Amino acid sequence: MTMTYQFSNRVPKSDEDPVGNILKVAGSPDVISFAGGLPAPELFPVDQLKRVTDEVYDESGRQALQYSTAIGDLQLREQIVKRMARQGVQTTTDNIMISTGSQQSIDLTAKMFINPGDTVIVEKPTYLCALDVFRSYGAHIVGVEMDDDGMRIDQLEAAVAENPNTKFIYTIPNFQNPTGRTMSAERRARMIAIADKYNIMIMEDDPYGAIRFAGDDIEPVKFYDDHERVIYLSTFSKILAPGLRLGWIVAEKSLIKKFTLMKQSADVHSDNLTQHIVAKYMAEYNIEDHINKIKQVYRKREAVMMQAIETYFPSGVNYSHPEGGLFIWVEVPGNVDTKALFDTCIKHNVAFVPGEPFYPDKVTPGTFRLNYSNMSEDQIKTGIKRLGSAIKETIGESVSGISGH
């Protein structure tokens, strides 16, 4: 007799992993998948990383393989100080902790601030794995609508005012996951003003900001923060390699102290060998050159996807026009059953991630996320053509006039 396990309330009741299942179906070799969020592996600087890794082993192998500090490698934090300065954020190595990727940064921040019942305000839709984390700590999640300029600040203020137990706002201001939308500078400043007024924190999750291939850079929300209420998160996953699982947190010094205590308890510290490798890579190469290569490739892929969408999608379908990042968000009007659309797409050998898991509460039907970073231009053309056919098959030749917008 196998025992019956009694899990804590933090554990999802179901073993179902709907997105995992989608990615499994989408992973079939015949399917052109726009479902994942993988960077283009052909751009990983394998030879350069190999060279600096050899140097790390030769120069400081024993140190890199030994235990280290929870706050993270000093050389790496020094490199991150420089990167933050390029984005308009002046900071110090004492304000930075290295994490095992953005997901851990989100988890530690949530663990640090959320008591069961506390409110977290998020963009609607938003990064689904952040929602999972917030739920696991018992958060009450409130979604705020977005438009092309990001989170709607009028609705944000109403949400904060209605929820006096709000702990923080979670925002992905640049090329948001899943919508690809970017918050305007004006709204960033207004978000800070509201946080000041109601004395709440902001978790700024910025994995994609460096991958801007059109338009002008906008300073992070953290840039507008005079009261140390923004916890800024970023990662090497999209600008270097996600397999290395390295990200960073920028916050007020006393908060970084708390973060290092939480981090020690979570996994002692992040992979020290990998921290040494990335620090050396950034010291010996200009990572901006590498990021520029990524931008060029993603710019082209996005343009090809946009062009194909215009050509093959029925009129009336709405979609975002990202100036960077990895994702386009599609809204098919007319109360479409996204699950049925997904199944039709799989028959046509093309896949996306349906909108549902990105919504904290009420789901907008007919929405889905497309990724363009991980497919060749030819695959993008073919896949979007198939997707167009699947949409037409599901909703009829044209939906123009059905949608009000």
Next chain:
Amino acid sequence: MTMTYQFSNRVPKSDEDPVGNILKVAGSPDVISFAGGLPAPELFPVDQLKRVTDEVYDESGRQALQYSTAIGDLQLREQIVKRMARQGVQTTTDNIMISTGSQQSIDLTAKMFINPGDTVIVEKPTYLCALDVFRSYGAHIVGVEMDDDGMRIDQLEAAVAENPNTKFIYTIPNFQNPTGRTMSAERRARMIAIADKYNIMIMEDDPYGAIRFAGDDIEPVKFYDDHERVIYLSTFSKILAPGLRLGWIVAEKSLIKKFTLMKQSADVHSDNLTQHIVAKYMAEYNIEDHINKIKQVYRKREAVMMQAIETYFPSGVNYSHPEGGLFIWVEVPGNVDTKALFDTCIKHNVAFVPGEPFYPDKVTPGTFRLNYSNMSEDQIKTGIKRLGSAIKETIGESVSGISGH
């Protein structure tokens, strides 16, 4: 004005990190430190790791740098299946998840099972960072006394009977941290019988078991487990290199599924490059040869420390006689103020970790942990001589007769 942060109940109220402070003081260049728990870095197989890392970059660089699965690299899990078989545990790759080190395994297990108020039963004393984790999830911690054969099973049964909300027993059966003691085979079987009787889980934390340099191997508690109630944890930290932050969990398949959901939410997956490196290292080299080198060095260091203790400690001081692992536990009888003893030691330029943080509740005074893995034989002799002087200075020349045991 900087804002006042409102933390969750999981966050320690104090920013104090007493053990961190001890390690800082102990880290002064003049101090011979037996305080840490670091493996000997001169034994890290740097050249071999460099060679297999180059091969990983050449053969599967893009794959190793890309996102991977939460359960972990299949090749690495296959190697772990073989290692577990050597220890008498027959398992499969579906029963294993790779973690970012044992600390994460402990954290995920605690998060998965502990609701606030649930009881966790631990050895007294035990690994202090496990206590931190259990506390952070609101556990009620109950300590059970140990003797030279490990946890006292009569007391264990009483503790379980008194605490019907017991979720699991946390045990470090081999060369326990901090005591260096090993649980007898007979007690392991009895622990399982009690867990069966009361239908509770066991978390078996085994970072040191492979480093046995005297006596005979004892099968893990998991070996005696017929009802899938043991979650077995181990790590590459002590048998290869802790900087890599790689450990593993062995558990029933449906539990591993839950673990992968929790892991995805915690940090997506562990460093993929490092997983590839360790899998290749284990495929191309015999890690047992490497472990044998570690055993030889640690055996000598432990013997030197034992000899020095016998020579320089006043009579009446008790200490454990580990057959493996990294630690010796010392009990100075006579109600000694360990803090005062520590301060005297620092004046003598020698350091240990005082017993206090290892106790879940009532602290036994005059106890401390010594580490012998990270100091040369000469340093061990000199350091123990200094420590003997400091003890004598604190308690007088001889304490024989003061202690009842």
